[in-house]
Amino acid sequence: MTEPTNAALFERARAVIPGGVNSPVRAFGSVGGTPYFVARAEGPHVYDVEGNRYIDYVMSYGPGILGHAHPAVTAAVESAAAKGTSYGAPTEAEVLLAEEMCRRIDGMEMVRMVSSGTEATMTAIRLARGATGRDRILKFAGNYHGHSDSLLVAGGSGVAQQGLKGSEGVTEGAVADTIVAPYNVVPEIDDTVAAVIVEPVAANMGLIEPQPGFLAGLRAACDDTGALLMFDEVITGFRLCRGGAAEWFEVKPDIWCFGKVIGGGLPVGAFGASREIMSHLAPLGPVYQAGTLSGNPLAMAAGLAQLEQLTPAAYDQLTATAATLQAGMIEAFADAGVVASVPRVGPLLGLFFGPQAPVDFEGAKAVCENGVYERFFHGMLEAGVALAPGAYEALFPSLAHGSDEVDATIEAVRRVAKNL
Numbered sequence: 471m472t473e474p475t476n477a478a479l480f481e482r483a484r485a486v487i488p489g490g491v492n493s494p495v496r497a498f499g500s501v502g503g504t505p506y507f508v509a510r511a512e513g514p515h516v517y518d519v520e521g522n523r524y525i526d527y528v529m530s531y532g533p534g535i536l537g538h539a540h541p542a543v544t545a546a547v548e549s550a551a552a553k554g555t556s557y558g559a560p561t562e563a564e565v566l567l568a569e570e571m572c573r574r575i576d577g578m579e580m581v582r583m584v585s586s587g588t589e590a591t592m593t594a595i596r597l598a599r600g601a602t603g604r605d606r607i608l609k610f611a612g613n614y615h616g617h618s619d620s621l622l623v624a625g626g627s628g629v630a631q632q633g634l635k636g637s638e639g640v641t642e643g644a645v646a647d648t649i650v651a652p653y654n655v656v657p658e659i660d661d662t663v664a665a666v667i668v669e670p671v672a673a674n675m676g677l678i679e680p681q682p683g684f685l686a687g688l689r690a691a692c693d694d695t696g697a698l699l700m701f702d703e704v705i706t707g708f709r710l711c712r713g714g715a716a717e718w719f720e721v722k723p724d725i726w727c728f729g730k731v732i733g734g735g736l737p738v739g740a741f742g743a744s745r746e747i748m749s750h751l752a753p754l755g756p757v758y759q760a761g762t763l764s765g766n767p768l769a770m771a772a773g774l775a776q777l778e779q780l781t782p783a784a785y786d787q788l789t790a791t792a793a794t795l796q797a798g799m800i801e802a803f804a805d806a807g808v809v810a811s812v813p814r815v816g817p818l819l820g821l822f823f824g825p826q827a828p829v830d831f832e833g834a835k836a837v838c839e840n841g842v843y844e845r846f847f848h849g850m851l852e853a854g855v856a857l858a859p860g861a862y863e864a865l866f867p868s869l870a871h872g873s874d875e876v877d878a879t880i881e882a883v884r885r886v887a888k889n890l
């Protein structure tokens with residue numbers, strides 16, 4: 471039997487899976503062409519079914535902070551799997567991960583595990599409404615908070631890519647209480663607002679830094695009106711530094727949402743807050759939430775094993791790797807005469823083919839839709855470097871990306887940029 475090709479698998483996939491994928495961006499819709507089907511991954515590399523090897527900057531869009539198939543994570547999952555995959559009863563691993571998260575996040579006293587970032591933000595919104603007795607929520611254009619109905623409107627990531635204004639199938643009623651404001655401008659809010667939800671670093675409309683005073687301004691506006699400030703740290707949490715964006719920017723939200731890194735590549739999300747706020751949640755309080763697979767033993771084991779590797783030295787290494795990539799890419803683009811900006815916040819890297827990094831969704835769209843990223847993406851893929859197949863995504867260098875991979879990446883940028 472011959473091995474399947476990417477094209478053959480994509481054709482079979484499209485027959486039985488809408489668009490051939492289980493998450494839209496993976497279909498290569500915005501960059502064109504056939505997606506590579508992954509056979510396996512190790513360290514900084516993914517290998518497709520045709521045997522091609524790529525230096526991977528997708529890294530599952532964030533979870534792969536240690537690199538792929540890290541031995542500590544793999545061993546933890548194997549050991550947990552041998553003891554059973556799900557029980558419907560509490561386990562020690564849930565306690566250990568919750569304790570570790572609360573230790574790292576100053577001000578977060580309790581945390582509830584769910585199975586995705588979407589579930590985390592969706593439930594955190596319900597919690598904020600239940601805790602405040604208010605209905606309205608405010609989100610920022612271009613921020614992505616997963617695909618629950620009330621949060622899809624003006625979403626980044628794949629939502630932006632498809633040019634959808636939210637989504638068909640979402641009722642007027644579901645978004646009637648969602649206010650959308652431009653990123654990086656402190657909005658006027660009143661005492662009808664239950665929560666302001668924000669990506670403290672916007673990483674789903676390219677990478678956009680919060681302007682000085684933006685997050686502190688949100689904190690003050692929430693304090694003035696009694697709204698709860700909610701940081702969607704699904705990307706920034708346990709990635710920017712030990713304490714995530716709250717520590718990095720020295721602004722504390724009322725509610726934190728997590729995902730990606732905390733699952734070690736298994737399906738996990740979580741949200742946390744003070745004991746007082748979390749006491750509104752069932753079974754302590756009247757705000758309902760539940761999950762058959764919440765706190766799943768494999769996912770908890772993977773998350774714990776991953777966090778154990780994330781020492782202060784690890785964060786220094788991640789940031790150094792991203793800084794080297796940033797400097798090399800800026801130089802390579804400049805030498806090739808390609809207009810580009812490479813924003814960076816600690817270990818997080820972005821790429822815009824415009825003269826300066828945008829500060830909001832309008833600015834991001836203008837650059838992301840100029841058609842350059844698509845050509846760059848395919849050039850890089852041909853050169854053995856896998857970037858996200860969409861201009862609105864960030865780059866995720868991992869601890870497994872060593873100087874060999876960084877040098878090879880910069881060399882590839884240099885070659886591809888010359889032919890743009």
Ligand SMILES: *Cc1c(COP(=O)(O)O)cnc(C)c1O
Nearest residue numbers: 586587588614615616704705729
């Ligand atoms: C990925 C992401 C989500 C959604 O998480 P899923 O696990 O894909 O449901 C929410 N918020 C942000 C900031 C994200 O990047």
